[in-house]
Amino acid sequence: MTDQAEFVPPDVWEWDMESGGKFASINRPIAGATHDKDLPVGKHPLQLYSLATPNGVKVTVMLEELLAAGHSGAEYDAWLIRINDGDQFSSGYVDVNPNSKIPVMVDHSGDTPQRVFESGAILLYLAEKFGAFLPTEPGARTEALNWLFWQMGSAPYLGGGFGHFYAYAPAKMQYPIDRFTMETKRQLDVLDRNLADREYMAGDDYSIADMAIWPWYGALAKGLLYGAGEFLQVHEYKNVNRWTEAIATRPAVIRGRKVNRIFGEPDSQLHERHDASDFDTRTQDKLEPQD
Numbered sequence: 001m002t003d004q005a006e007f008v009p010p011d012v013w014e015w016d017m018e019s020g021g022k023f024a025s026i027n028r029p030i031a032g033a034t035h036d037k038d039l040p041v042g043k044h045p046l047q048l049y050s051l052a053t054p055n056g057v058k059v060t061v062m063l064e065e066l067l068a069a070g071h072s073g074a075e076y077d078a079w080l081i082r083i084n085d086g087d088q089f090s091s092g093y094v095d096v097n098p099n100s101k102i103p104v105m106v107d108h109s110g111d112t113p114q115r116v117f118e119s120g121a122i123l124l125y126l127a128e129k130f131g132a133f134l135p136t137e138p139g140a141r142t143e144a145l146n147w148l149f150w151q152m153g154s155a156p157y158l159g160g161g162f163g164h165f166y167a168y169a170p171a172k173m174q175y176p177i178d179r180f181t182m183e184t185k186r187q188l189d190v191l192d193r194n195l196a197d198r199e200y201m202a203g204d205d206y207s208i209a210d211m212a213i214w215p216w217y218g219a220l221a222k223g224l225l226y227g228a229g230e231f232l233q234v235h236e237y238k239n240v241n242r243w244t245e246a247i248a249t250r251p252a253v254i255r256g257r258k259v260n261r262i263f264g265e266p267d268s269q270l271h272e273r274h275d276a277s278d279f280d281t282r283t284q285d286k287l288e289p290q291d
Helices: 021-026 054-068 091-096 119-130 138-168 174-194 208-221 238-248 251-258
Strands: 046-050 076-080 104-107 114-117
Touching (some): 046 054, 054 076, 054 208, 119 138, 174 238, 208 238
């Protein structure tokens, strides 16, 4: 390990607003709203407020898969939340997600609007609401939930751990990069071994477990996450790559990846989605030029 000046924690931690790397401007040690603003509400019962990060993509893929499977009640409005601008700290957003993270969904189909926050909770809520993409047989259901919650527990090590220190930290530090690289490769090996004798994460059927894991680890396998494909030698994980490619070609996945996306090629972006026709008739206000 290279020599580094040792950091000695103070007796009492104090917030340094100038530190923290790329996302320092939106990270803070307190919760709550920073400004008053109501959330917009569209014409459909399901209202999604999100951004096409991996956690956001999970939900838009699920909604598009439900629609492709014939569940017309899954029609939805997807509103763009620009997290770098602090949209997630509006009073309206905090009301539906006190944790101020994306995505959040509000279901207006009942007598009282139901908020659902945390991406895994949204996937589970939708699977149960529509009776789709989650097995009903107890053993198979439990296996799918095993992998759904595996993702919820594992991805913070990939994102906030590896991704932060490899790509976003204000200074490169060997110890955290080595530590979280080791964990990320261990996770890829867990997935690769699981997929050695089954088509999808929980067995022969595509489920919310795949929808949860793919936006993170599929993007990693394709070298699209943090530009770390070569560093992590992702080509070594043959089963993960086979699974990644199979899911990537699904039409609903292709559509879901575009929703609330504000980066990449223009034809890969659909800033807001209010109708299925929006994928074909994107207007300038739905697809703004990016700097």
